[in-house]
Amino acid sequence: MEIKKSVVLGICAVAIVGIGYAVYWDYLRQTDPEFRRKLKKNKKKAAKARRAAAEETKVKTADFLRKAVEQVGSESFPTDVAAKEKYFMEQVAKGESLFAVGESGYHDAALCFYKALKVYPNPVELIMIYQKTIPEAVFTLVYEMMSIEVKKKQAEYFENFPPKEMNVKVQEVNQISTSDDLVRRALISTKDFEPGDVIFVEHPIASALDPSLEGNEFCSYCLKELNGAKFVDESDLFGAIYCSESCKDKAMTEYETLLFTTRDDSPSSKEARLKDSVKSGKVKYPLMIARFLAKMVHEETQKVATGIEEEYSTWDHIERLRFLSVNPSDKESKEIKLMRDLFETKVPGMEEFISEERYLMLKGKLLYNAYGIHTDHNIKENLEETVRSSQPNVIGAGFYRVASYLAHSCSPNTEVRFPDNNNVLSIVATKPIKAGEELRISYIRVGDRNCSNRRNELETKWRFNCTCTKCLEETGEVDTTA
Ligand SMILES: C[S@@+](CC[C@H](N)C(=O)[O-])C[C@H]1O[C@@H](n2cnc3c(N)ncnc32)[C@H](O)[C@@H]1O
Incomplete structure (x- = not known):
């Protein structure tokens, strides 16, 4: 009993001292300015220490x-x-x-x-x-x-890409007197070249024949003339024809199996609708976009299957390419729906990836950077007005990782060739080139047209005001490019 009592008394005493101390503390806080100042300072110090920690x-x-x-x-x-x-x-x-x-x-x-x-x-x-x-x-x-x-x-992308053996690097240079951005990326030679030298050779990320030529004289994969060869895959609803077993196999593995082989061969199937839209619309880019997306899927599945990963994915490569914005219209909405419908049953999650913004960006990049693929074959038909090309006999288009960076000049030092009459592009020197010099091709046919005529075409198709040396000389403008 005694112990209990003294414990209780003890507790009470401690409580009273505690309460008394609190009251005293509060009194000081309210009345003593010096104490309040110190308190504030200590609080600040503690907060500062906490922030520093x-x-x-x-x-x-x-x-x-x-x-x-x-x-x-x-x-x-x-x-x-x-x-x-x-x-x-x-x-x-x-x-x-x-x-x-x-x-x-x-x-x-x-x-x-x-x-x-x-x-x-x-x-x-x-x-x-x-x-x-x-x-x-x-x-x-x-x-x-x-x-x-x-x-x-x-x-580090531009330190690693393009690979050294392509003899070029991408460098930022100042842009002069254009309504465009102030900086543009240029393709610079890393070696000296003589006219006729091949500077680099490149395979496309995606390519397609003009729809009117699909299924008859040219290979659907490499775009080479068939010359009587005819390789087909019976399960392929698109009805593509190839020049060799190897082209057929590559097409089937990279995109065709995913896009066009299905049990549903009814005219209302998603596959048939894409095929029809390409043929009736006479445009190749929806097919190029579908092939591009299918190739991305293939790249991912390969990565998982083999555990081998390329340093940069196809998406990494195209991310940096310039493009003109494409405004959404009914036509684009239909294309997006078609593409989403096609992929939704084949690759889970892909229909979400194909958002309106992403599709329009991809279309813009493709249309802005692709090259017309020309051939020795004489094309009599009047084909769709195509992407970058200064040559006749264009049979299709290709989208390339490195060649996309080539700027235009009305007096270029290189030219785009397809020496094997297929979609493998070569950039060939047409003038002596020194290491460090910018490589330029011609986006248009120059001939004897004057500067304003050439500039008009470039402005209409590519939305830039040409500042090449030839135009600057002809107009008396000054080149201040770094
Ligand atoms: C297909 S891209 C070529 C790569 C581009 N320079 C870049 O920065 O990624 C075409 C763009 O390059 C620039 N360009 C190419 N040739 C040009 C020229 N002769 N004069 C002015 N700008 C040019 C324009 O900004 C044009 O929109």
Whole structure:
């Protein structure tokens, strides 16, 4: 009883002292300006210390993430399936035991999960698994490492692309007196060339024959004249004809199987509708867009199947290309619907990827950068007015990663050729070229037309005011290009 009483009294005494102290404190706060000033200062100091600690953690984390991405980037990873599996299991187990320790293990745990991603065949799927299974703070760190890696790769794009053996690099140069942006990207030679030298050779990302020529004299894949050869795939609803077994196989694997082989061969099927729209509309770009999208799907499935990834995807390549905006109209809405309907049953999620904005951008890039593919074959028919070409006998169009950067000149130093009469493009020097010089082709037929006539055509078709040396000389304008 005595003990209890003294405990109670003790508690009361402490409480009273506590209350008294609080009252005294409050009194001071309200009445003593010096005390209030000190209090405010201490509060500010504590907040500053908290902010500094948070900033320090942020800087340390950023530093850790940057170094981790660099370190992993220079590491080599197992390549055979069994070794990959073993490495993956080890990293995941290590990561799990590290995050179980608590916050102090989060950085190292994230590093293990990031490394595991490097050997997993389907990284996107693994990210989704991580999101559900590892602590949010660790997931955020892994995600940030991936973002740093992607940004670094994108920033280094023009250091790695085009590949050295193509003898060209992309460089930014100042633009003069145009209504266009102030900076344009130019294709610069990295070697000296003499007239007639082939500077580089390039295969298209996507190409297509003019619809009126599809199914008779030319190969649907490489656009070469058939000369009696005729290879077809019975399951192909598009009815494409190829010049060789190899072209047929490539077309079937890259896009044709995905796009045009189905059990539904009724006239109302999605495949038949795309085929009809190309033939009746007499335009090749919807087919080129469909082939381009199918090739992207093929690239992704190959990546998962083989575990081998190209440094840059097709999408990375076309992202940087210039384009003219295409305004949405009924025609475009129909095209988008057609494309979405076609892909929706074939590739889950693809119909969402083909948003209006993305489709119009893709169409704009294709129309702005594609080349007319000409041949020795004499084309008598009056074909659709085509994309960039200064030559007659155009049979189709192709969309190329590197040649897209070539600027126009009315007095060019190179020319686009298709020496094998197929879609493989060669850029050939037509004048002596020194390393460091810009390569230019002619987008139009120049002949003996005057500057204003040429400029009008370029302005109408490409929406730029030509500032090539020939035009500048003819008009007396000054070239201030850096
Ligand atoms: C097909 S792109 C060529 C690559 C482009 N220079 C870039 O920056 O990506 C065509 C664009 O290049 C520029 N260009 C090409 N030739 C030109 C010329 N002779 N005069 C002015 N601008 C030109 C214009 O901005 C035009 O819109």
